[in-house]
Amino acid sequence: MxxxxxxxxxxxxxxxxxxxxxxxxxxxxxxxxxxxxxxxxxxxxxxxxxxxxxxxxxxxxxxxxxxxxxxxxxxxxxxxxxxxxxxxxxxxxxxxxxxxxxxxxxxxxxxxxxxxxxxxxxxxxxxxxxxxxxxxxxxxxxxxxxxxxxxxxxxxxxxxxxxxxxxxxxxxxxxxxxxxxxxxxxxxxxxxxxxxxxxxxxxxxxxxxxxxxxxxxxxxxxxxxxxxxxxxxxxxxxxxxxxxxxxxxxxxxxxxxxxxxxxxxxxGYELTRQDKVKVLVNYYDADKEPVQIRVCFKNKENCCSCEKCLRTILSIVAEGKDPKYFGFNVPDNLSVHVKSFLEKEVKFFTHTIITIYWKIIQNTMRENINRIVHKDLLDWFMDYDFATERKKALLRYRVTQFVPIINRRIKTKINRIFANS
Incomplete structure (x- = not known):
């Protein structure tokens, strides 16, 4: 044995x-x-x-x-x-x-x-x-x-x-x-x-x-x-x-x-991530103390450009608060920054990530529409169709990256064979 x-x-x-x-x-x-x-x-x-x-x-x-x-x-x-x-x-x-x-x-x-x-x-x-x-x-x-x-x-x-x-x-x-x-x-x-x-x-x-x-x-x-x-x-x-x-x-x-x-x-298993953001902003709104939320794993500070950072940023925005007060150095034009990110990265979103994070952020933003700090987001984000945009982005990616994808898969397989030989 x-x-x-x-x-x-x-x-x-x-x-x-x-x-x-x-x-x-x-x-x-x-x-x-x-x-x-x-x-x-x-x-x-x-x-x-x-x-x-x-x-x-x-x-x-x-x-x-x-x-x-x-x-x-x-x-x-x-x-x-x-x-x-x-x-x-x-x-x-x-x-x-x-x-x-x-x-x-x-x-x-x-x-x-x-x-x-x-x-x-x-x-x-x-x-x-x-x-x-x-x-x-x-x-x-x-x-x-x-x-x-x-x-x-x-x-x-x-x-x-x-x-x-x-x-x-x-x-x-x-x-x-x-x-x-x-x-x-x-x-x-x-x-x-x-x-x-x-x-x-x-x-x-x-x-x-x-x-x-x-x-x-x-x-x-x-x-x-x-x-x-x-x-x-x-x-x-x-x-x-x-x-x-x-x-x-x-x-x-x-x-x-x-x-x-x-x-x-x-x-906290009974809480969604958005519920946790609500607990956070309510506590620190009443407490009036600054807090630095550290979201980026293996980074020394929040990059404000990865999926996890941006969904946390938008979760705070959806609760009517400014993410700058929670440890996120967001760009002045957050709306443009988010739109640019989604154009490049939405193809990698799973159904789970869309359902349990991003759709809930959209719904919360609709509920708190009068308290949203970054008003430019209201012009498009609440109606952004993640599933449709993901399909379109995947199709573009596969068409333009077909050969590199195949080469990468072959290289990965060869490396695994040598690593386990």
């Missing part, structure tokens, strides 16, 4: 390193060093290895399930060990075309119990979802957990992480809160492209989005949540029941996660 063996966990003050070996045809899914690490802004040397093992198990176990492989570890926390059965069932329900099998073998299961001393910790990226969850749980004085998981085998200088960290620290200072800062290589030690090559078609989703990121992000915070005796870790929802999609971070997964005496809450 294919196996991964967690050979050693080493702890040095605020850092934990995991070293593992692989048996069978699994090495292609990992970078050659077989090493994962987490570094905190808190000392963790007194945290039991049964708790420290949780992040590694959480990152690797979904791969064990879909490849029918075995993960072997010396010791693991009982609460987390027990919860994995429900997590596995949740994934199986989301991805019925892949059989979730595999085994977790633990030599010693330890039961760690504590009396909670902190009511909440909240995962905090500085984005819309995270800030909305903060607003909803702020009376619990949450610890703010901010992470960067994209280092290679060691920590490198990162402008993105520096910007995220500075924003999180500034935000916490504004409200008299404490920061938990975590750096890791959990996003890179697994070779996601190889997993996607083998499983994307069956899953209908990527490894990172469909199976990995939720467990990776939540579990990284668990050793500190244990150290500080946190009752509940809150993670902001990314989706809503309006248009259900399979996702690694889902209430059926996250709400089943347990560690020692702690639990996890997937917050």
């Amino acid at each position: 294919k196996k991964i063996i967690l050979n050693k966990i080493t702890v040095n003050q605020n850092r934990v390193d995991y070293f593992f070996t692989i048996e069978g045809n699994l090495q292609k899914y990992f970078n050659k060093n077989n090493h994962m690490f987490l570094e905190y802004n808190y000392e963790i040397s007194q945290v039991p290895h049964a708790i420290l093992a949780i992040p590694f198990v959480a990152n690797v176990m979904p791969l064990m399930w879909i490849t029918d492989s075995m993960l072997i570890v010396d010791v693991l926390d009982k609460s987390f060990y027990d919860c994995l059965k429900n997590v596995k069932t949740a994934y199986q329900n989301m991805f019925p075309n892949v059989e979730f099998k595999g085994q977790l073998v633990v030599d010693k299961i330890e039961d760690h119990i504590y009396t909670p001393e902190r009511e909440a910790a909240s995962l905090f990226s500085g984005g819309l979802d995270a800030v909305t969850t903060f607003i909803r749980v702020k009376d619990k004085n949450p610890l703010l957990i901010t992470e960067y998981g994209w280092h290679d085998d060691e920590i490198q200088e990162s402008e993105v992480w520096n910007a995220d960290k500075e924003n999180a620290i500034s935000f916490a200072e504004q409200y008299g809160l404490e920061n938990i800062l975590i750096q890791s290589n959990y996003g890179t030690f697994i070779h996601a492209q190889s997993i996607d090559y083998d499983y994307h078609k069956k899953l209908g989703d990527s490894w990172w989005h469909g199976l990995h990121h939720g467990l990776a992000i939540i579990s990284a915070g668990i050793p500190i949540a244990f150290k500080l005796k946190v009752e509940c870790i809150y993670i902001a929802s990314s989706n809503s029941p309006l248009f259900q999609v399979a996702c690694a971070s889902d209430p059926t997964v996250d709400n089943n996660i347990r560690y020692a005496s702690g639990k996890v809450n997937h917050d």
Whole structure:
């Protein structure tokens, strides 16, 4: 049977390193060093290895399930060990075309119990979802957990992480809160492209989005949540029941996660993204405090030109507010900027993105038509037919880019063959 063996966990003050070996045809899914690490802004040397093992198990176990492989570890926390059965069932329900099998073998299961001393910790990226969850749980004085998981085998200088960290620290200072800062290589030690090559078609989703990121992000915070005796870790929802999609971070997964005496809450799932914008603008309108929403992933500031930035900008506009007060350096002529973006990018929009984001923005803008700051948008945006414009743009793209598309697909296929040979 294919196996991964967690050979050693080493702890040095605020850092934990995991070293593992692989048996069978699994090495292609990992970078050659077989090493994962987490570094905190808190000392963790007194945290039991049964708790420290949780992040590694959480990152690797979904791969064990879909490849029918075995993960072997010396010791693991009982609460987390027990919860994995429900997590596995949740994934199986989301991805019925892949059989979730595999085994977790633990030599010693330890039961760690504590009396909670902190009511909440909240995962905090500085984005819309995270800030909305903060607003909803702020009376619990949450610890703010901010992470960067994209280092290679060691920590490198990162402008993105520096910007995220500075924003999180500034935000916490504004409200008299404490920061938990975590750096890791959990996003890179697994070779996601190889997993996607083998499983994307069956899953209908990527490894990172469909199976990995939720467990990776939540579990990284668990050793500190244990150290500080946190009752509940809150993670902001990314989706809503309006248009259900399979996702690694889902209430059926996250709400089943347990560690020692702690639990996890997937917050705000009942809210659409537009609902969250409404929570945001209403809170800061009453509070009269500036806020910098960080939307761009892997960018040190909001570019105001990508799909995610622009839909957030227009969501704020639709609520009758100026996005400049929420961390977006928008052009003076926003209407022209948006129209130019859609001409180039609408062909890449999926039906889901159109339905759960852009159409709701249009409807909200109609409801608040008398409060819209950027009046030029009213001349065309509310009546913009995304589905029709997408079809026309796709046709133009395919006609003009037929040969480059074919060449690119051939090159991609050849690169994958060599990468897996």
